[in-house]
Amino acid sequence: MKKKSLNKKHSIFLILLITSTNFVFFCTPKIGEQINKRIVDPFDETKILNVHFVTTRREMTVKDNCDSASFGFITDINPHYGICLLNVPSKHIIGDISLDNAQDKNQFFQFKGRINTDDKEFLNKIKVSASEEVLVFVHGFNVNFDEAVIRAGQIKYDLKFPGEVIVYSWPAGADAGILSQVMVKSTYDLNYTEAKINREPFVKFLTDITGLGKKIHLIVHSMGHQVVLPSLASLSKQGKTKFISELILNAPDFDKNEFELILSDLTKSSERITLYCSPGDNALVASQKVNGAPRAGMCFKYSNVDVINVNEVDDPVFGVGGLGHGYYSSRPILTDIYQVLLGVSVERRLFIRKSGPKNGENFVLRK
Numbered sequence: 001m002k003k004k005s006l007n008k009k010h011s012i013f014l015i016l017l018i019t020s021t022n023f024v025f026f027c028t029p030k031i032g033e034q035i036n037k038r039i040v041d042p043f044d045e046t047k048i049l050n051v052h053f054v055t056t057r058r059e060m061t062v063k064d065n066c067d068s069a070s071f072g073f074i075t076d077i078n079p080h081y082g083i084c085l086l087n088v089p090s091k092h093i094i095g096d097i098s099l100d101n102a103q104d105k106n107q108f109f110q111f112k113g114r115i116n117t118d119d120k121e122f123l124n125k126i127k128v129s130a131s132e133e134v135l136v137f138v139h140g141f142n143v144n145f146d147e148a149v150i151r152a153g154q155i156k157y158d159l160k161f162p163g164e165v166i167v168y169s170w171p172a173g174a175d176a177g178i179l180s181q182v183m184v185k186s187t188y189d190l191n192y193t194e195a196k197i198n199r200e201p202f203v204k205f206l207t208d209i210t211g212l213g214k215k216i217h218l219i220v221h222s223m224g225h226q227v228v229l230p231s232l233a234s235l236s237k238q239g240k241t242k243f244i245s246e247l248i249l250n251a252p253d254f255d256k257n258e259f260e261l262i263l264s265d266l267t268k269s270s271e272r273i274t275l276y277c278s279p280g281d282n283a284l285v286a287s288q289k290v291n292g293a294p295r296a297g298m299c300f301k302y303s304n305v306d307v308i309n310v311n312e313v314d315d316p317v318f319g320v321g322g323l324g325h326g327y328y329s330s331r332p333i334l335t336d337i338y339q340v341l342l343g344v345s346v347e348r349r350l351f352i353r354k355s356g357p358k359n360g361e362n363f364v365l366r367k
Contacts, residue, residue, distance in 0.1 A: 047157075049088050055079065079119070094331040278299065351366045
């Protein structure tokens with residue numbers, strides 16, 4: 001009787017196992033189908049994209065345009081909100097953002113107007129969007145407003161991102177002609193000061209945008225980390241957790257030791273953190289000399305952060321040049337970010353290999 005009872009239980013277990021296996025097999029969509037469902041627009045033709053913007057720059061002109069003369073380099077009392085209508089050419093080279101309103105629209109980026117909103121209308125437009133994903137882009141040092149908008153549009157187009165894209169533009173840059181070899185240091189100092197001033201308004205922006213119930217991804221470059229990282233840490237300290245889905249850090253110009261001090265708060269803020277680094281980044285080397293401390297983007301291992309060395313995909317011309325500091329918008333990085341936004345784990349992504357145990361990074365992006 002005991003043996004018969006055991007056989008009966010064994011049979012019931014097998015039936016349940018087979019049933020559940022069949023259920024998973026038939027009800028789980030294939031990965032390709034999931035991607036096709038997520039990415040409906042092929043982004044294969046020239047099109048006008050809505051690039052949502054939040055900027056703390058002081059407005060310089062009253063005309064409704066998004067050109068370089070629209071917003072300046074000093075923080076305003078109140079942020080400005082709106083949408084830039086951006087023509088993205090289908091024939092642009094990946095990473096190139098050449099602007100020319102008088103030339104062929106299929107080869108050059110062009111501004112087609114600006115829609116101004118207040119903060120409530122801005123947030124409502126994001127909230128009622130059909131997509132559940134939002135990509136926020138924060139630029140770095142010496143970037144004018146128009147360049148930041150075009151870069152955000154280029155990233156959306158080249159990533160075939162299905163959701164809304166928001167550029168948070170803080171007052172980086174300098175007046176035309178002022179950025180010379182003599183003035184680089186003063187421009188850097190001015191931008192650095194403006195970045196720190198923008199932490200409080202960025203906290204408010206994050207609080208507003210993450211309260212919409214959408215999946216928020218955040219891409220940051222260079223000195224933009226001075227705005228973003230302390231803001232994320234501040235919200236984490238207030239008890240807000242996992243409000244960012246993918247936190248993507250590109251060449252962070254941020255003190256390495258300070259980064260490690262707030263790292264536990266950063267990991268609480270995000271589902272996953274990806275950091276692209278390069279020991280050959282000339283801008284970060286210069287920043288280290290100015291600030292007297294190594295920068296977080298110079299390739300160091302951090303707990304619970306996927307640190308990826310991108311130096312190998314550099315292609316210098318005659319041994320000079322290469323990726324430098326703006327590699328975040330290049331084809332190799334965008335290819336990896338595409339997979340990041342799909343949720344693919346770092347070990348399974350294309351062109352990624354593990355780094356050596358004595359190296360600073362965890363992974364290397366292969367050439």
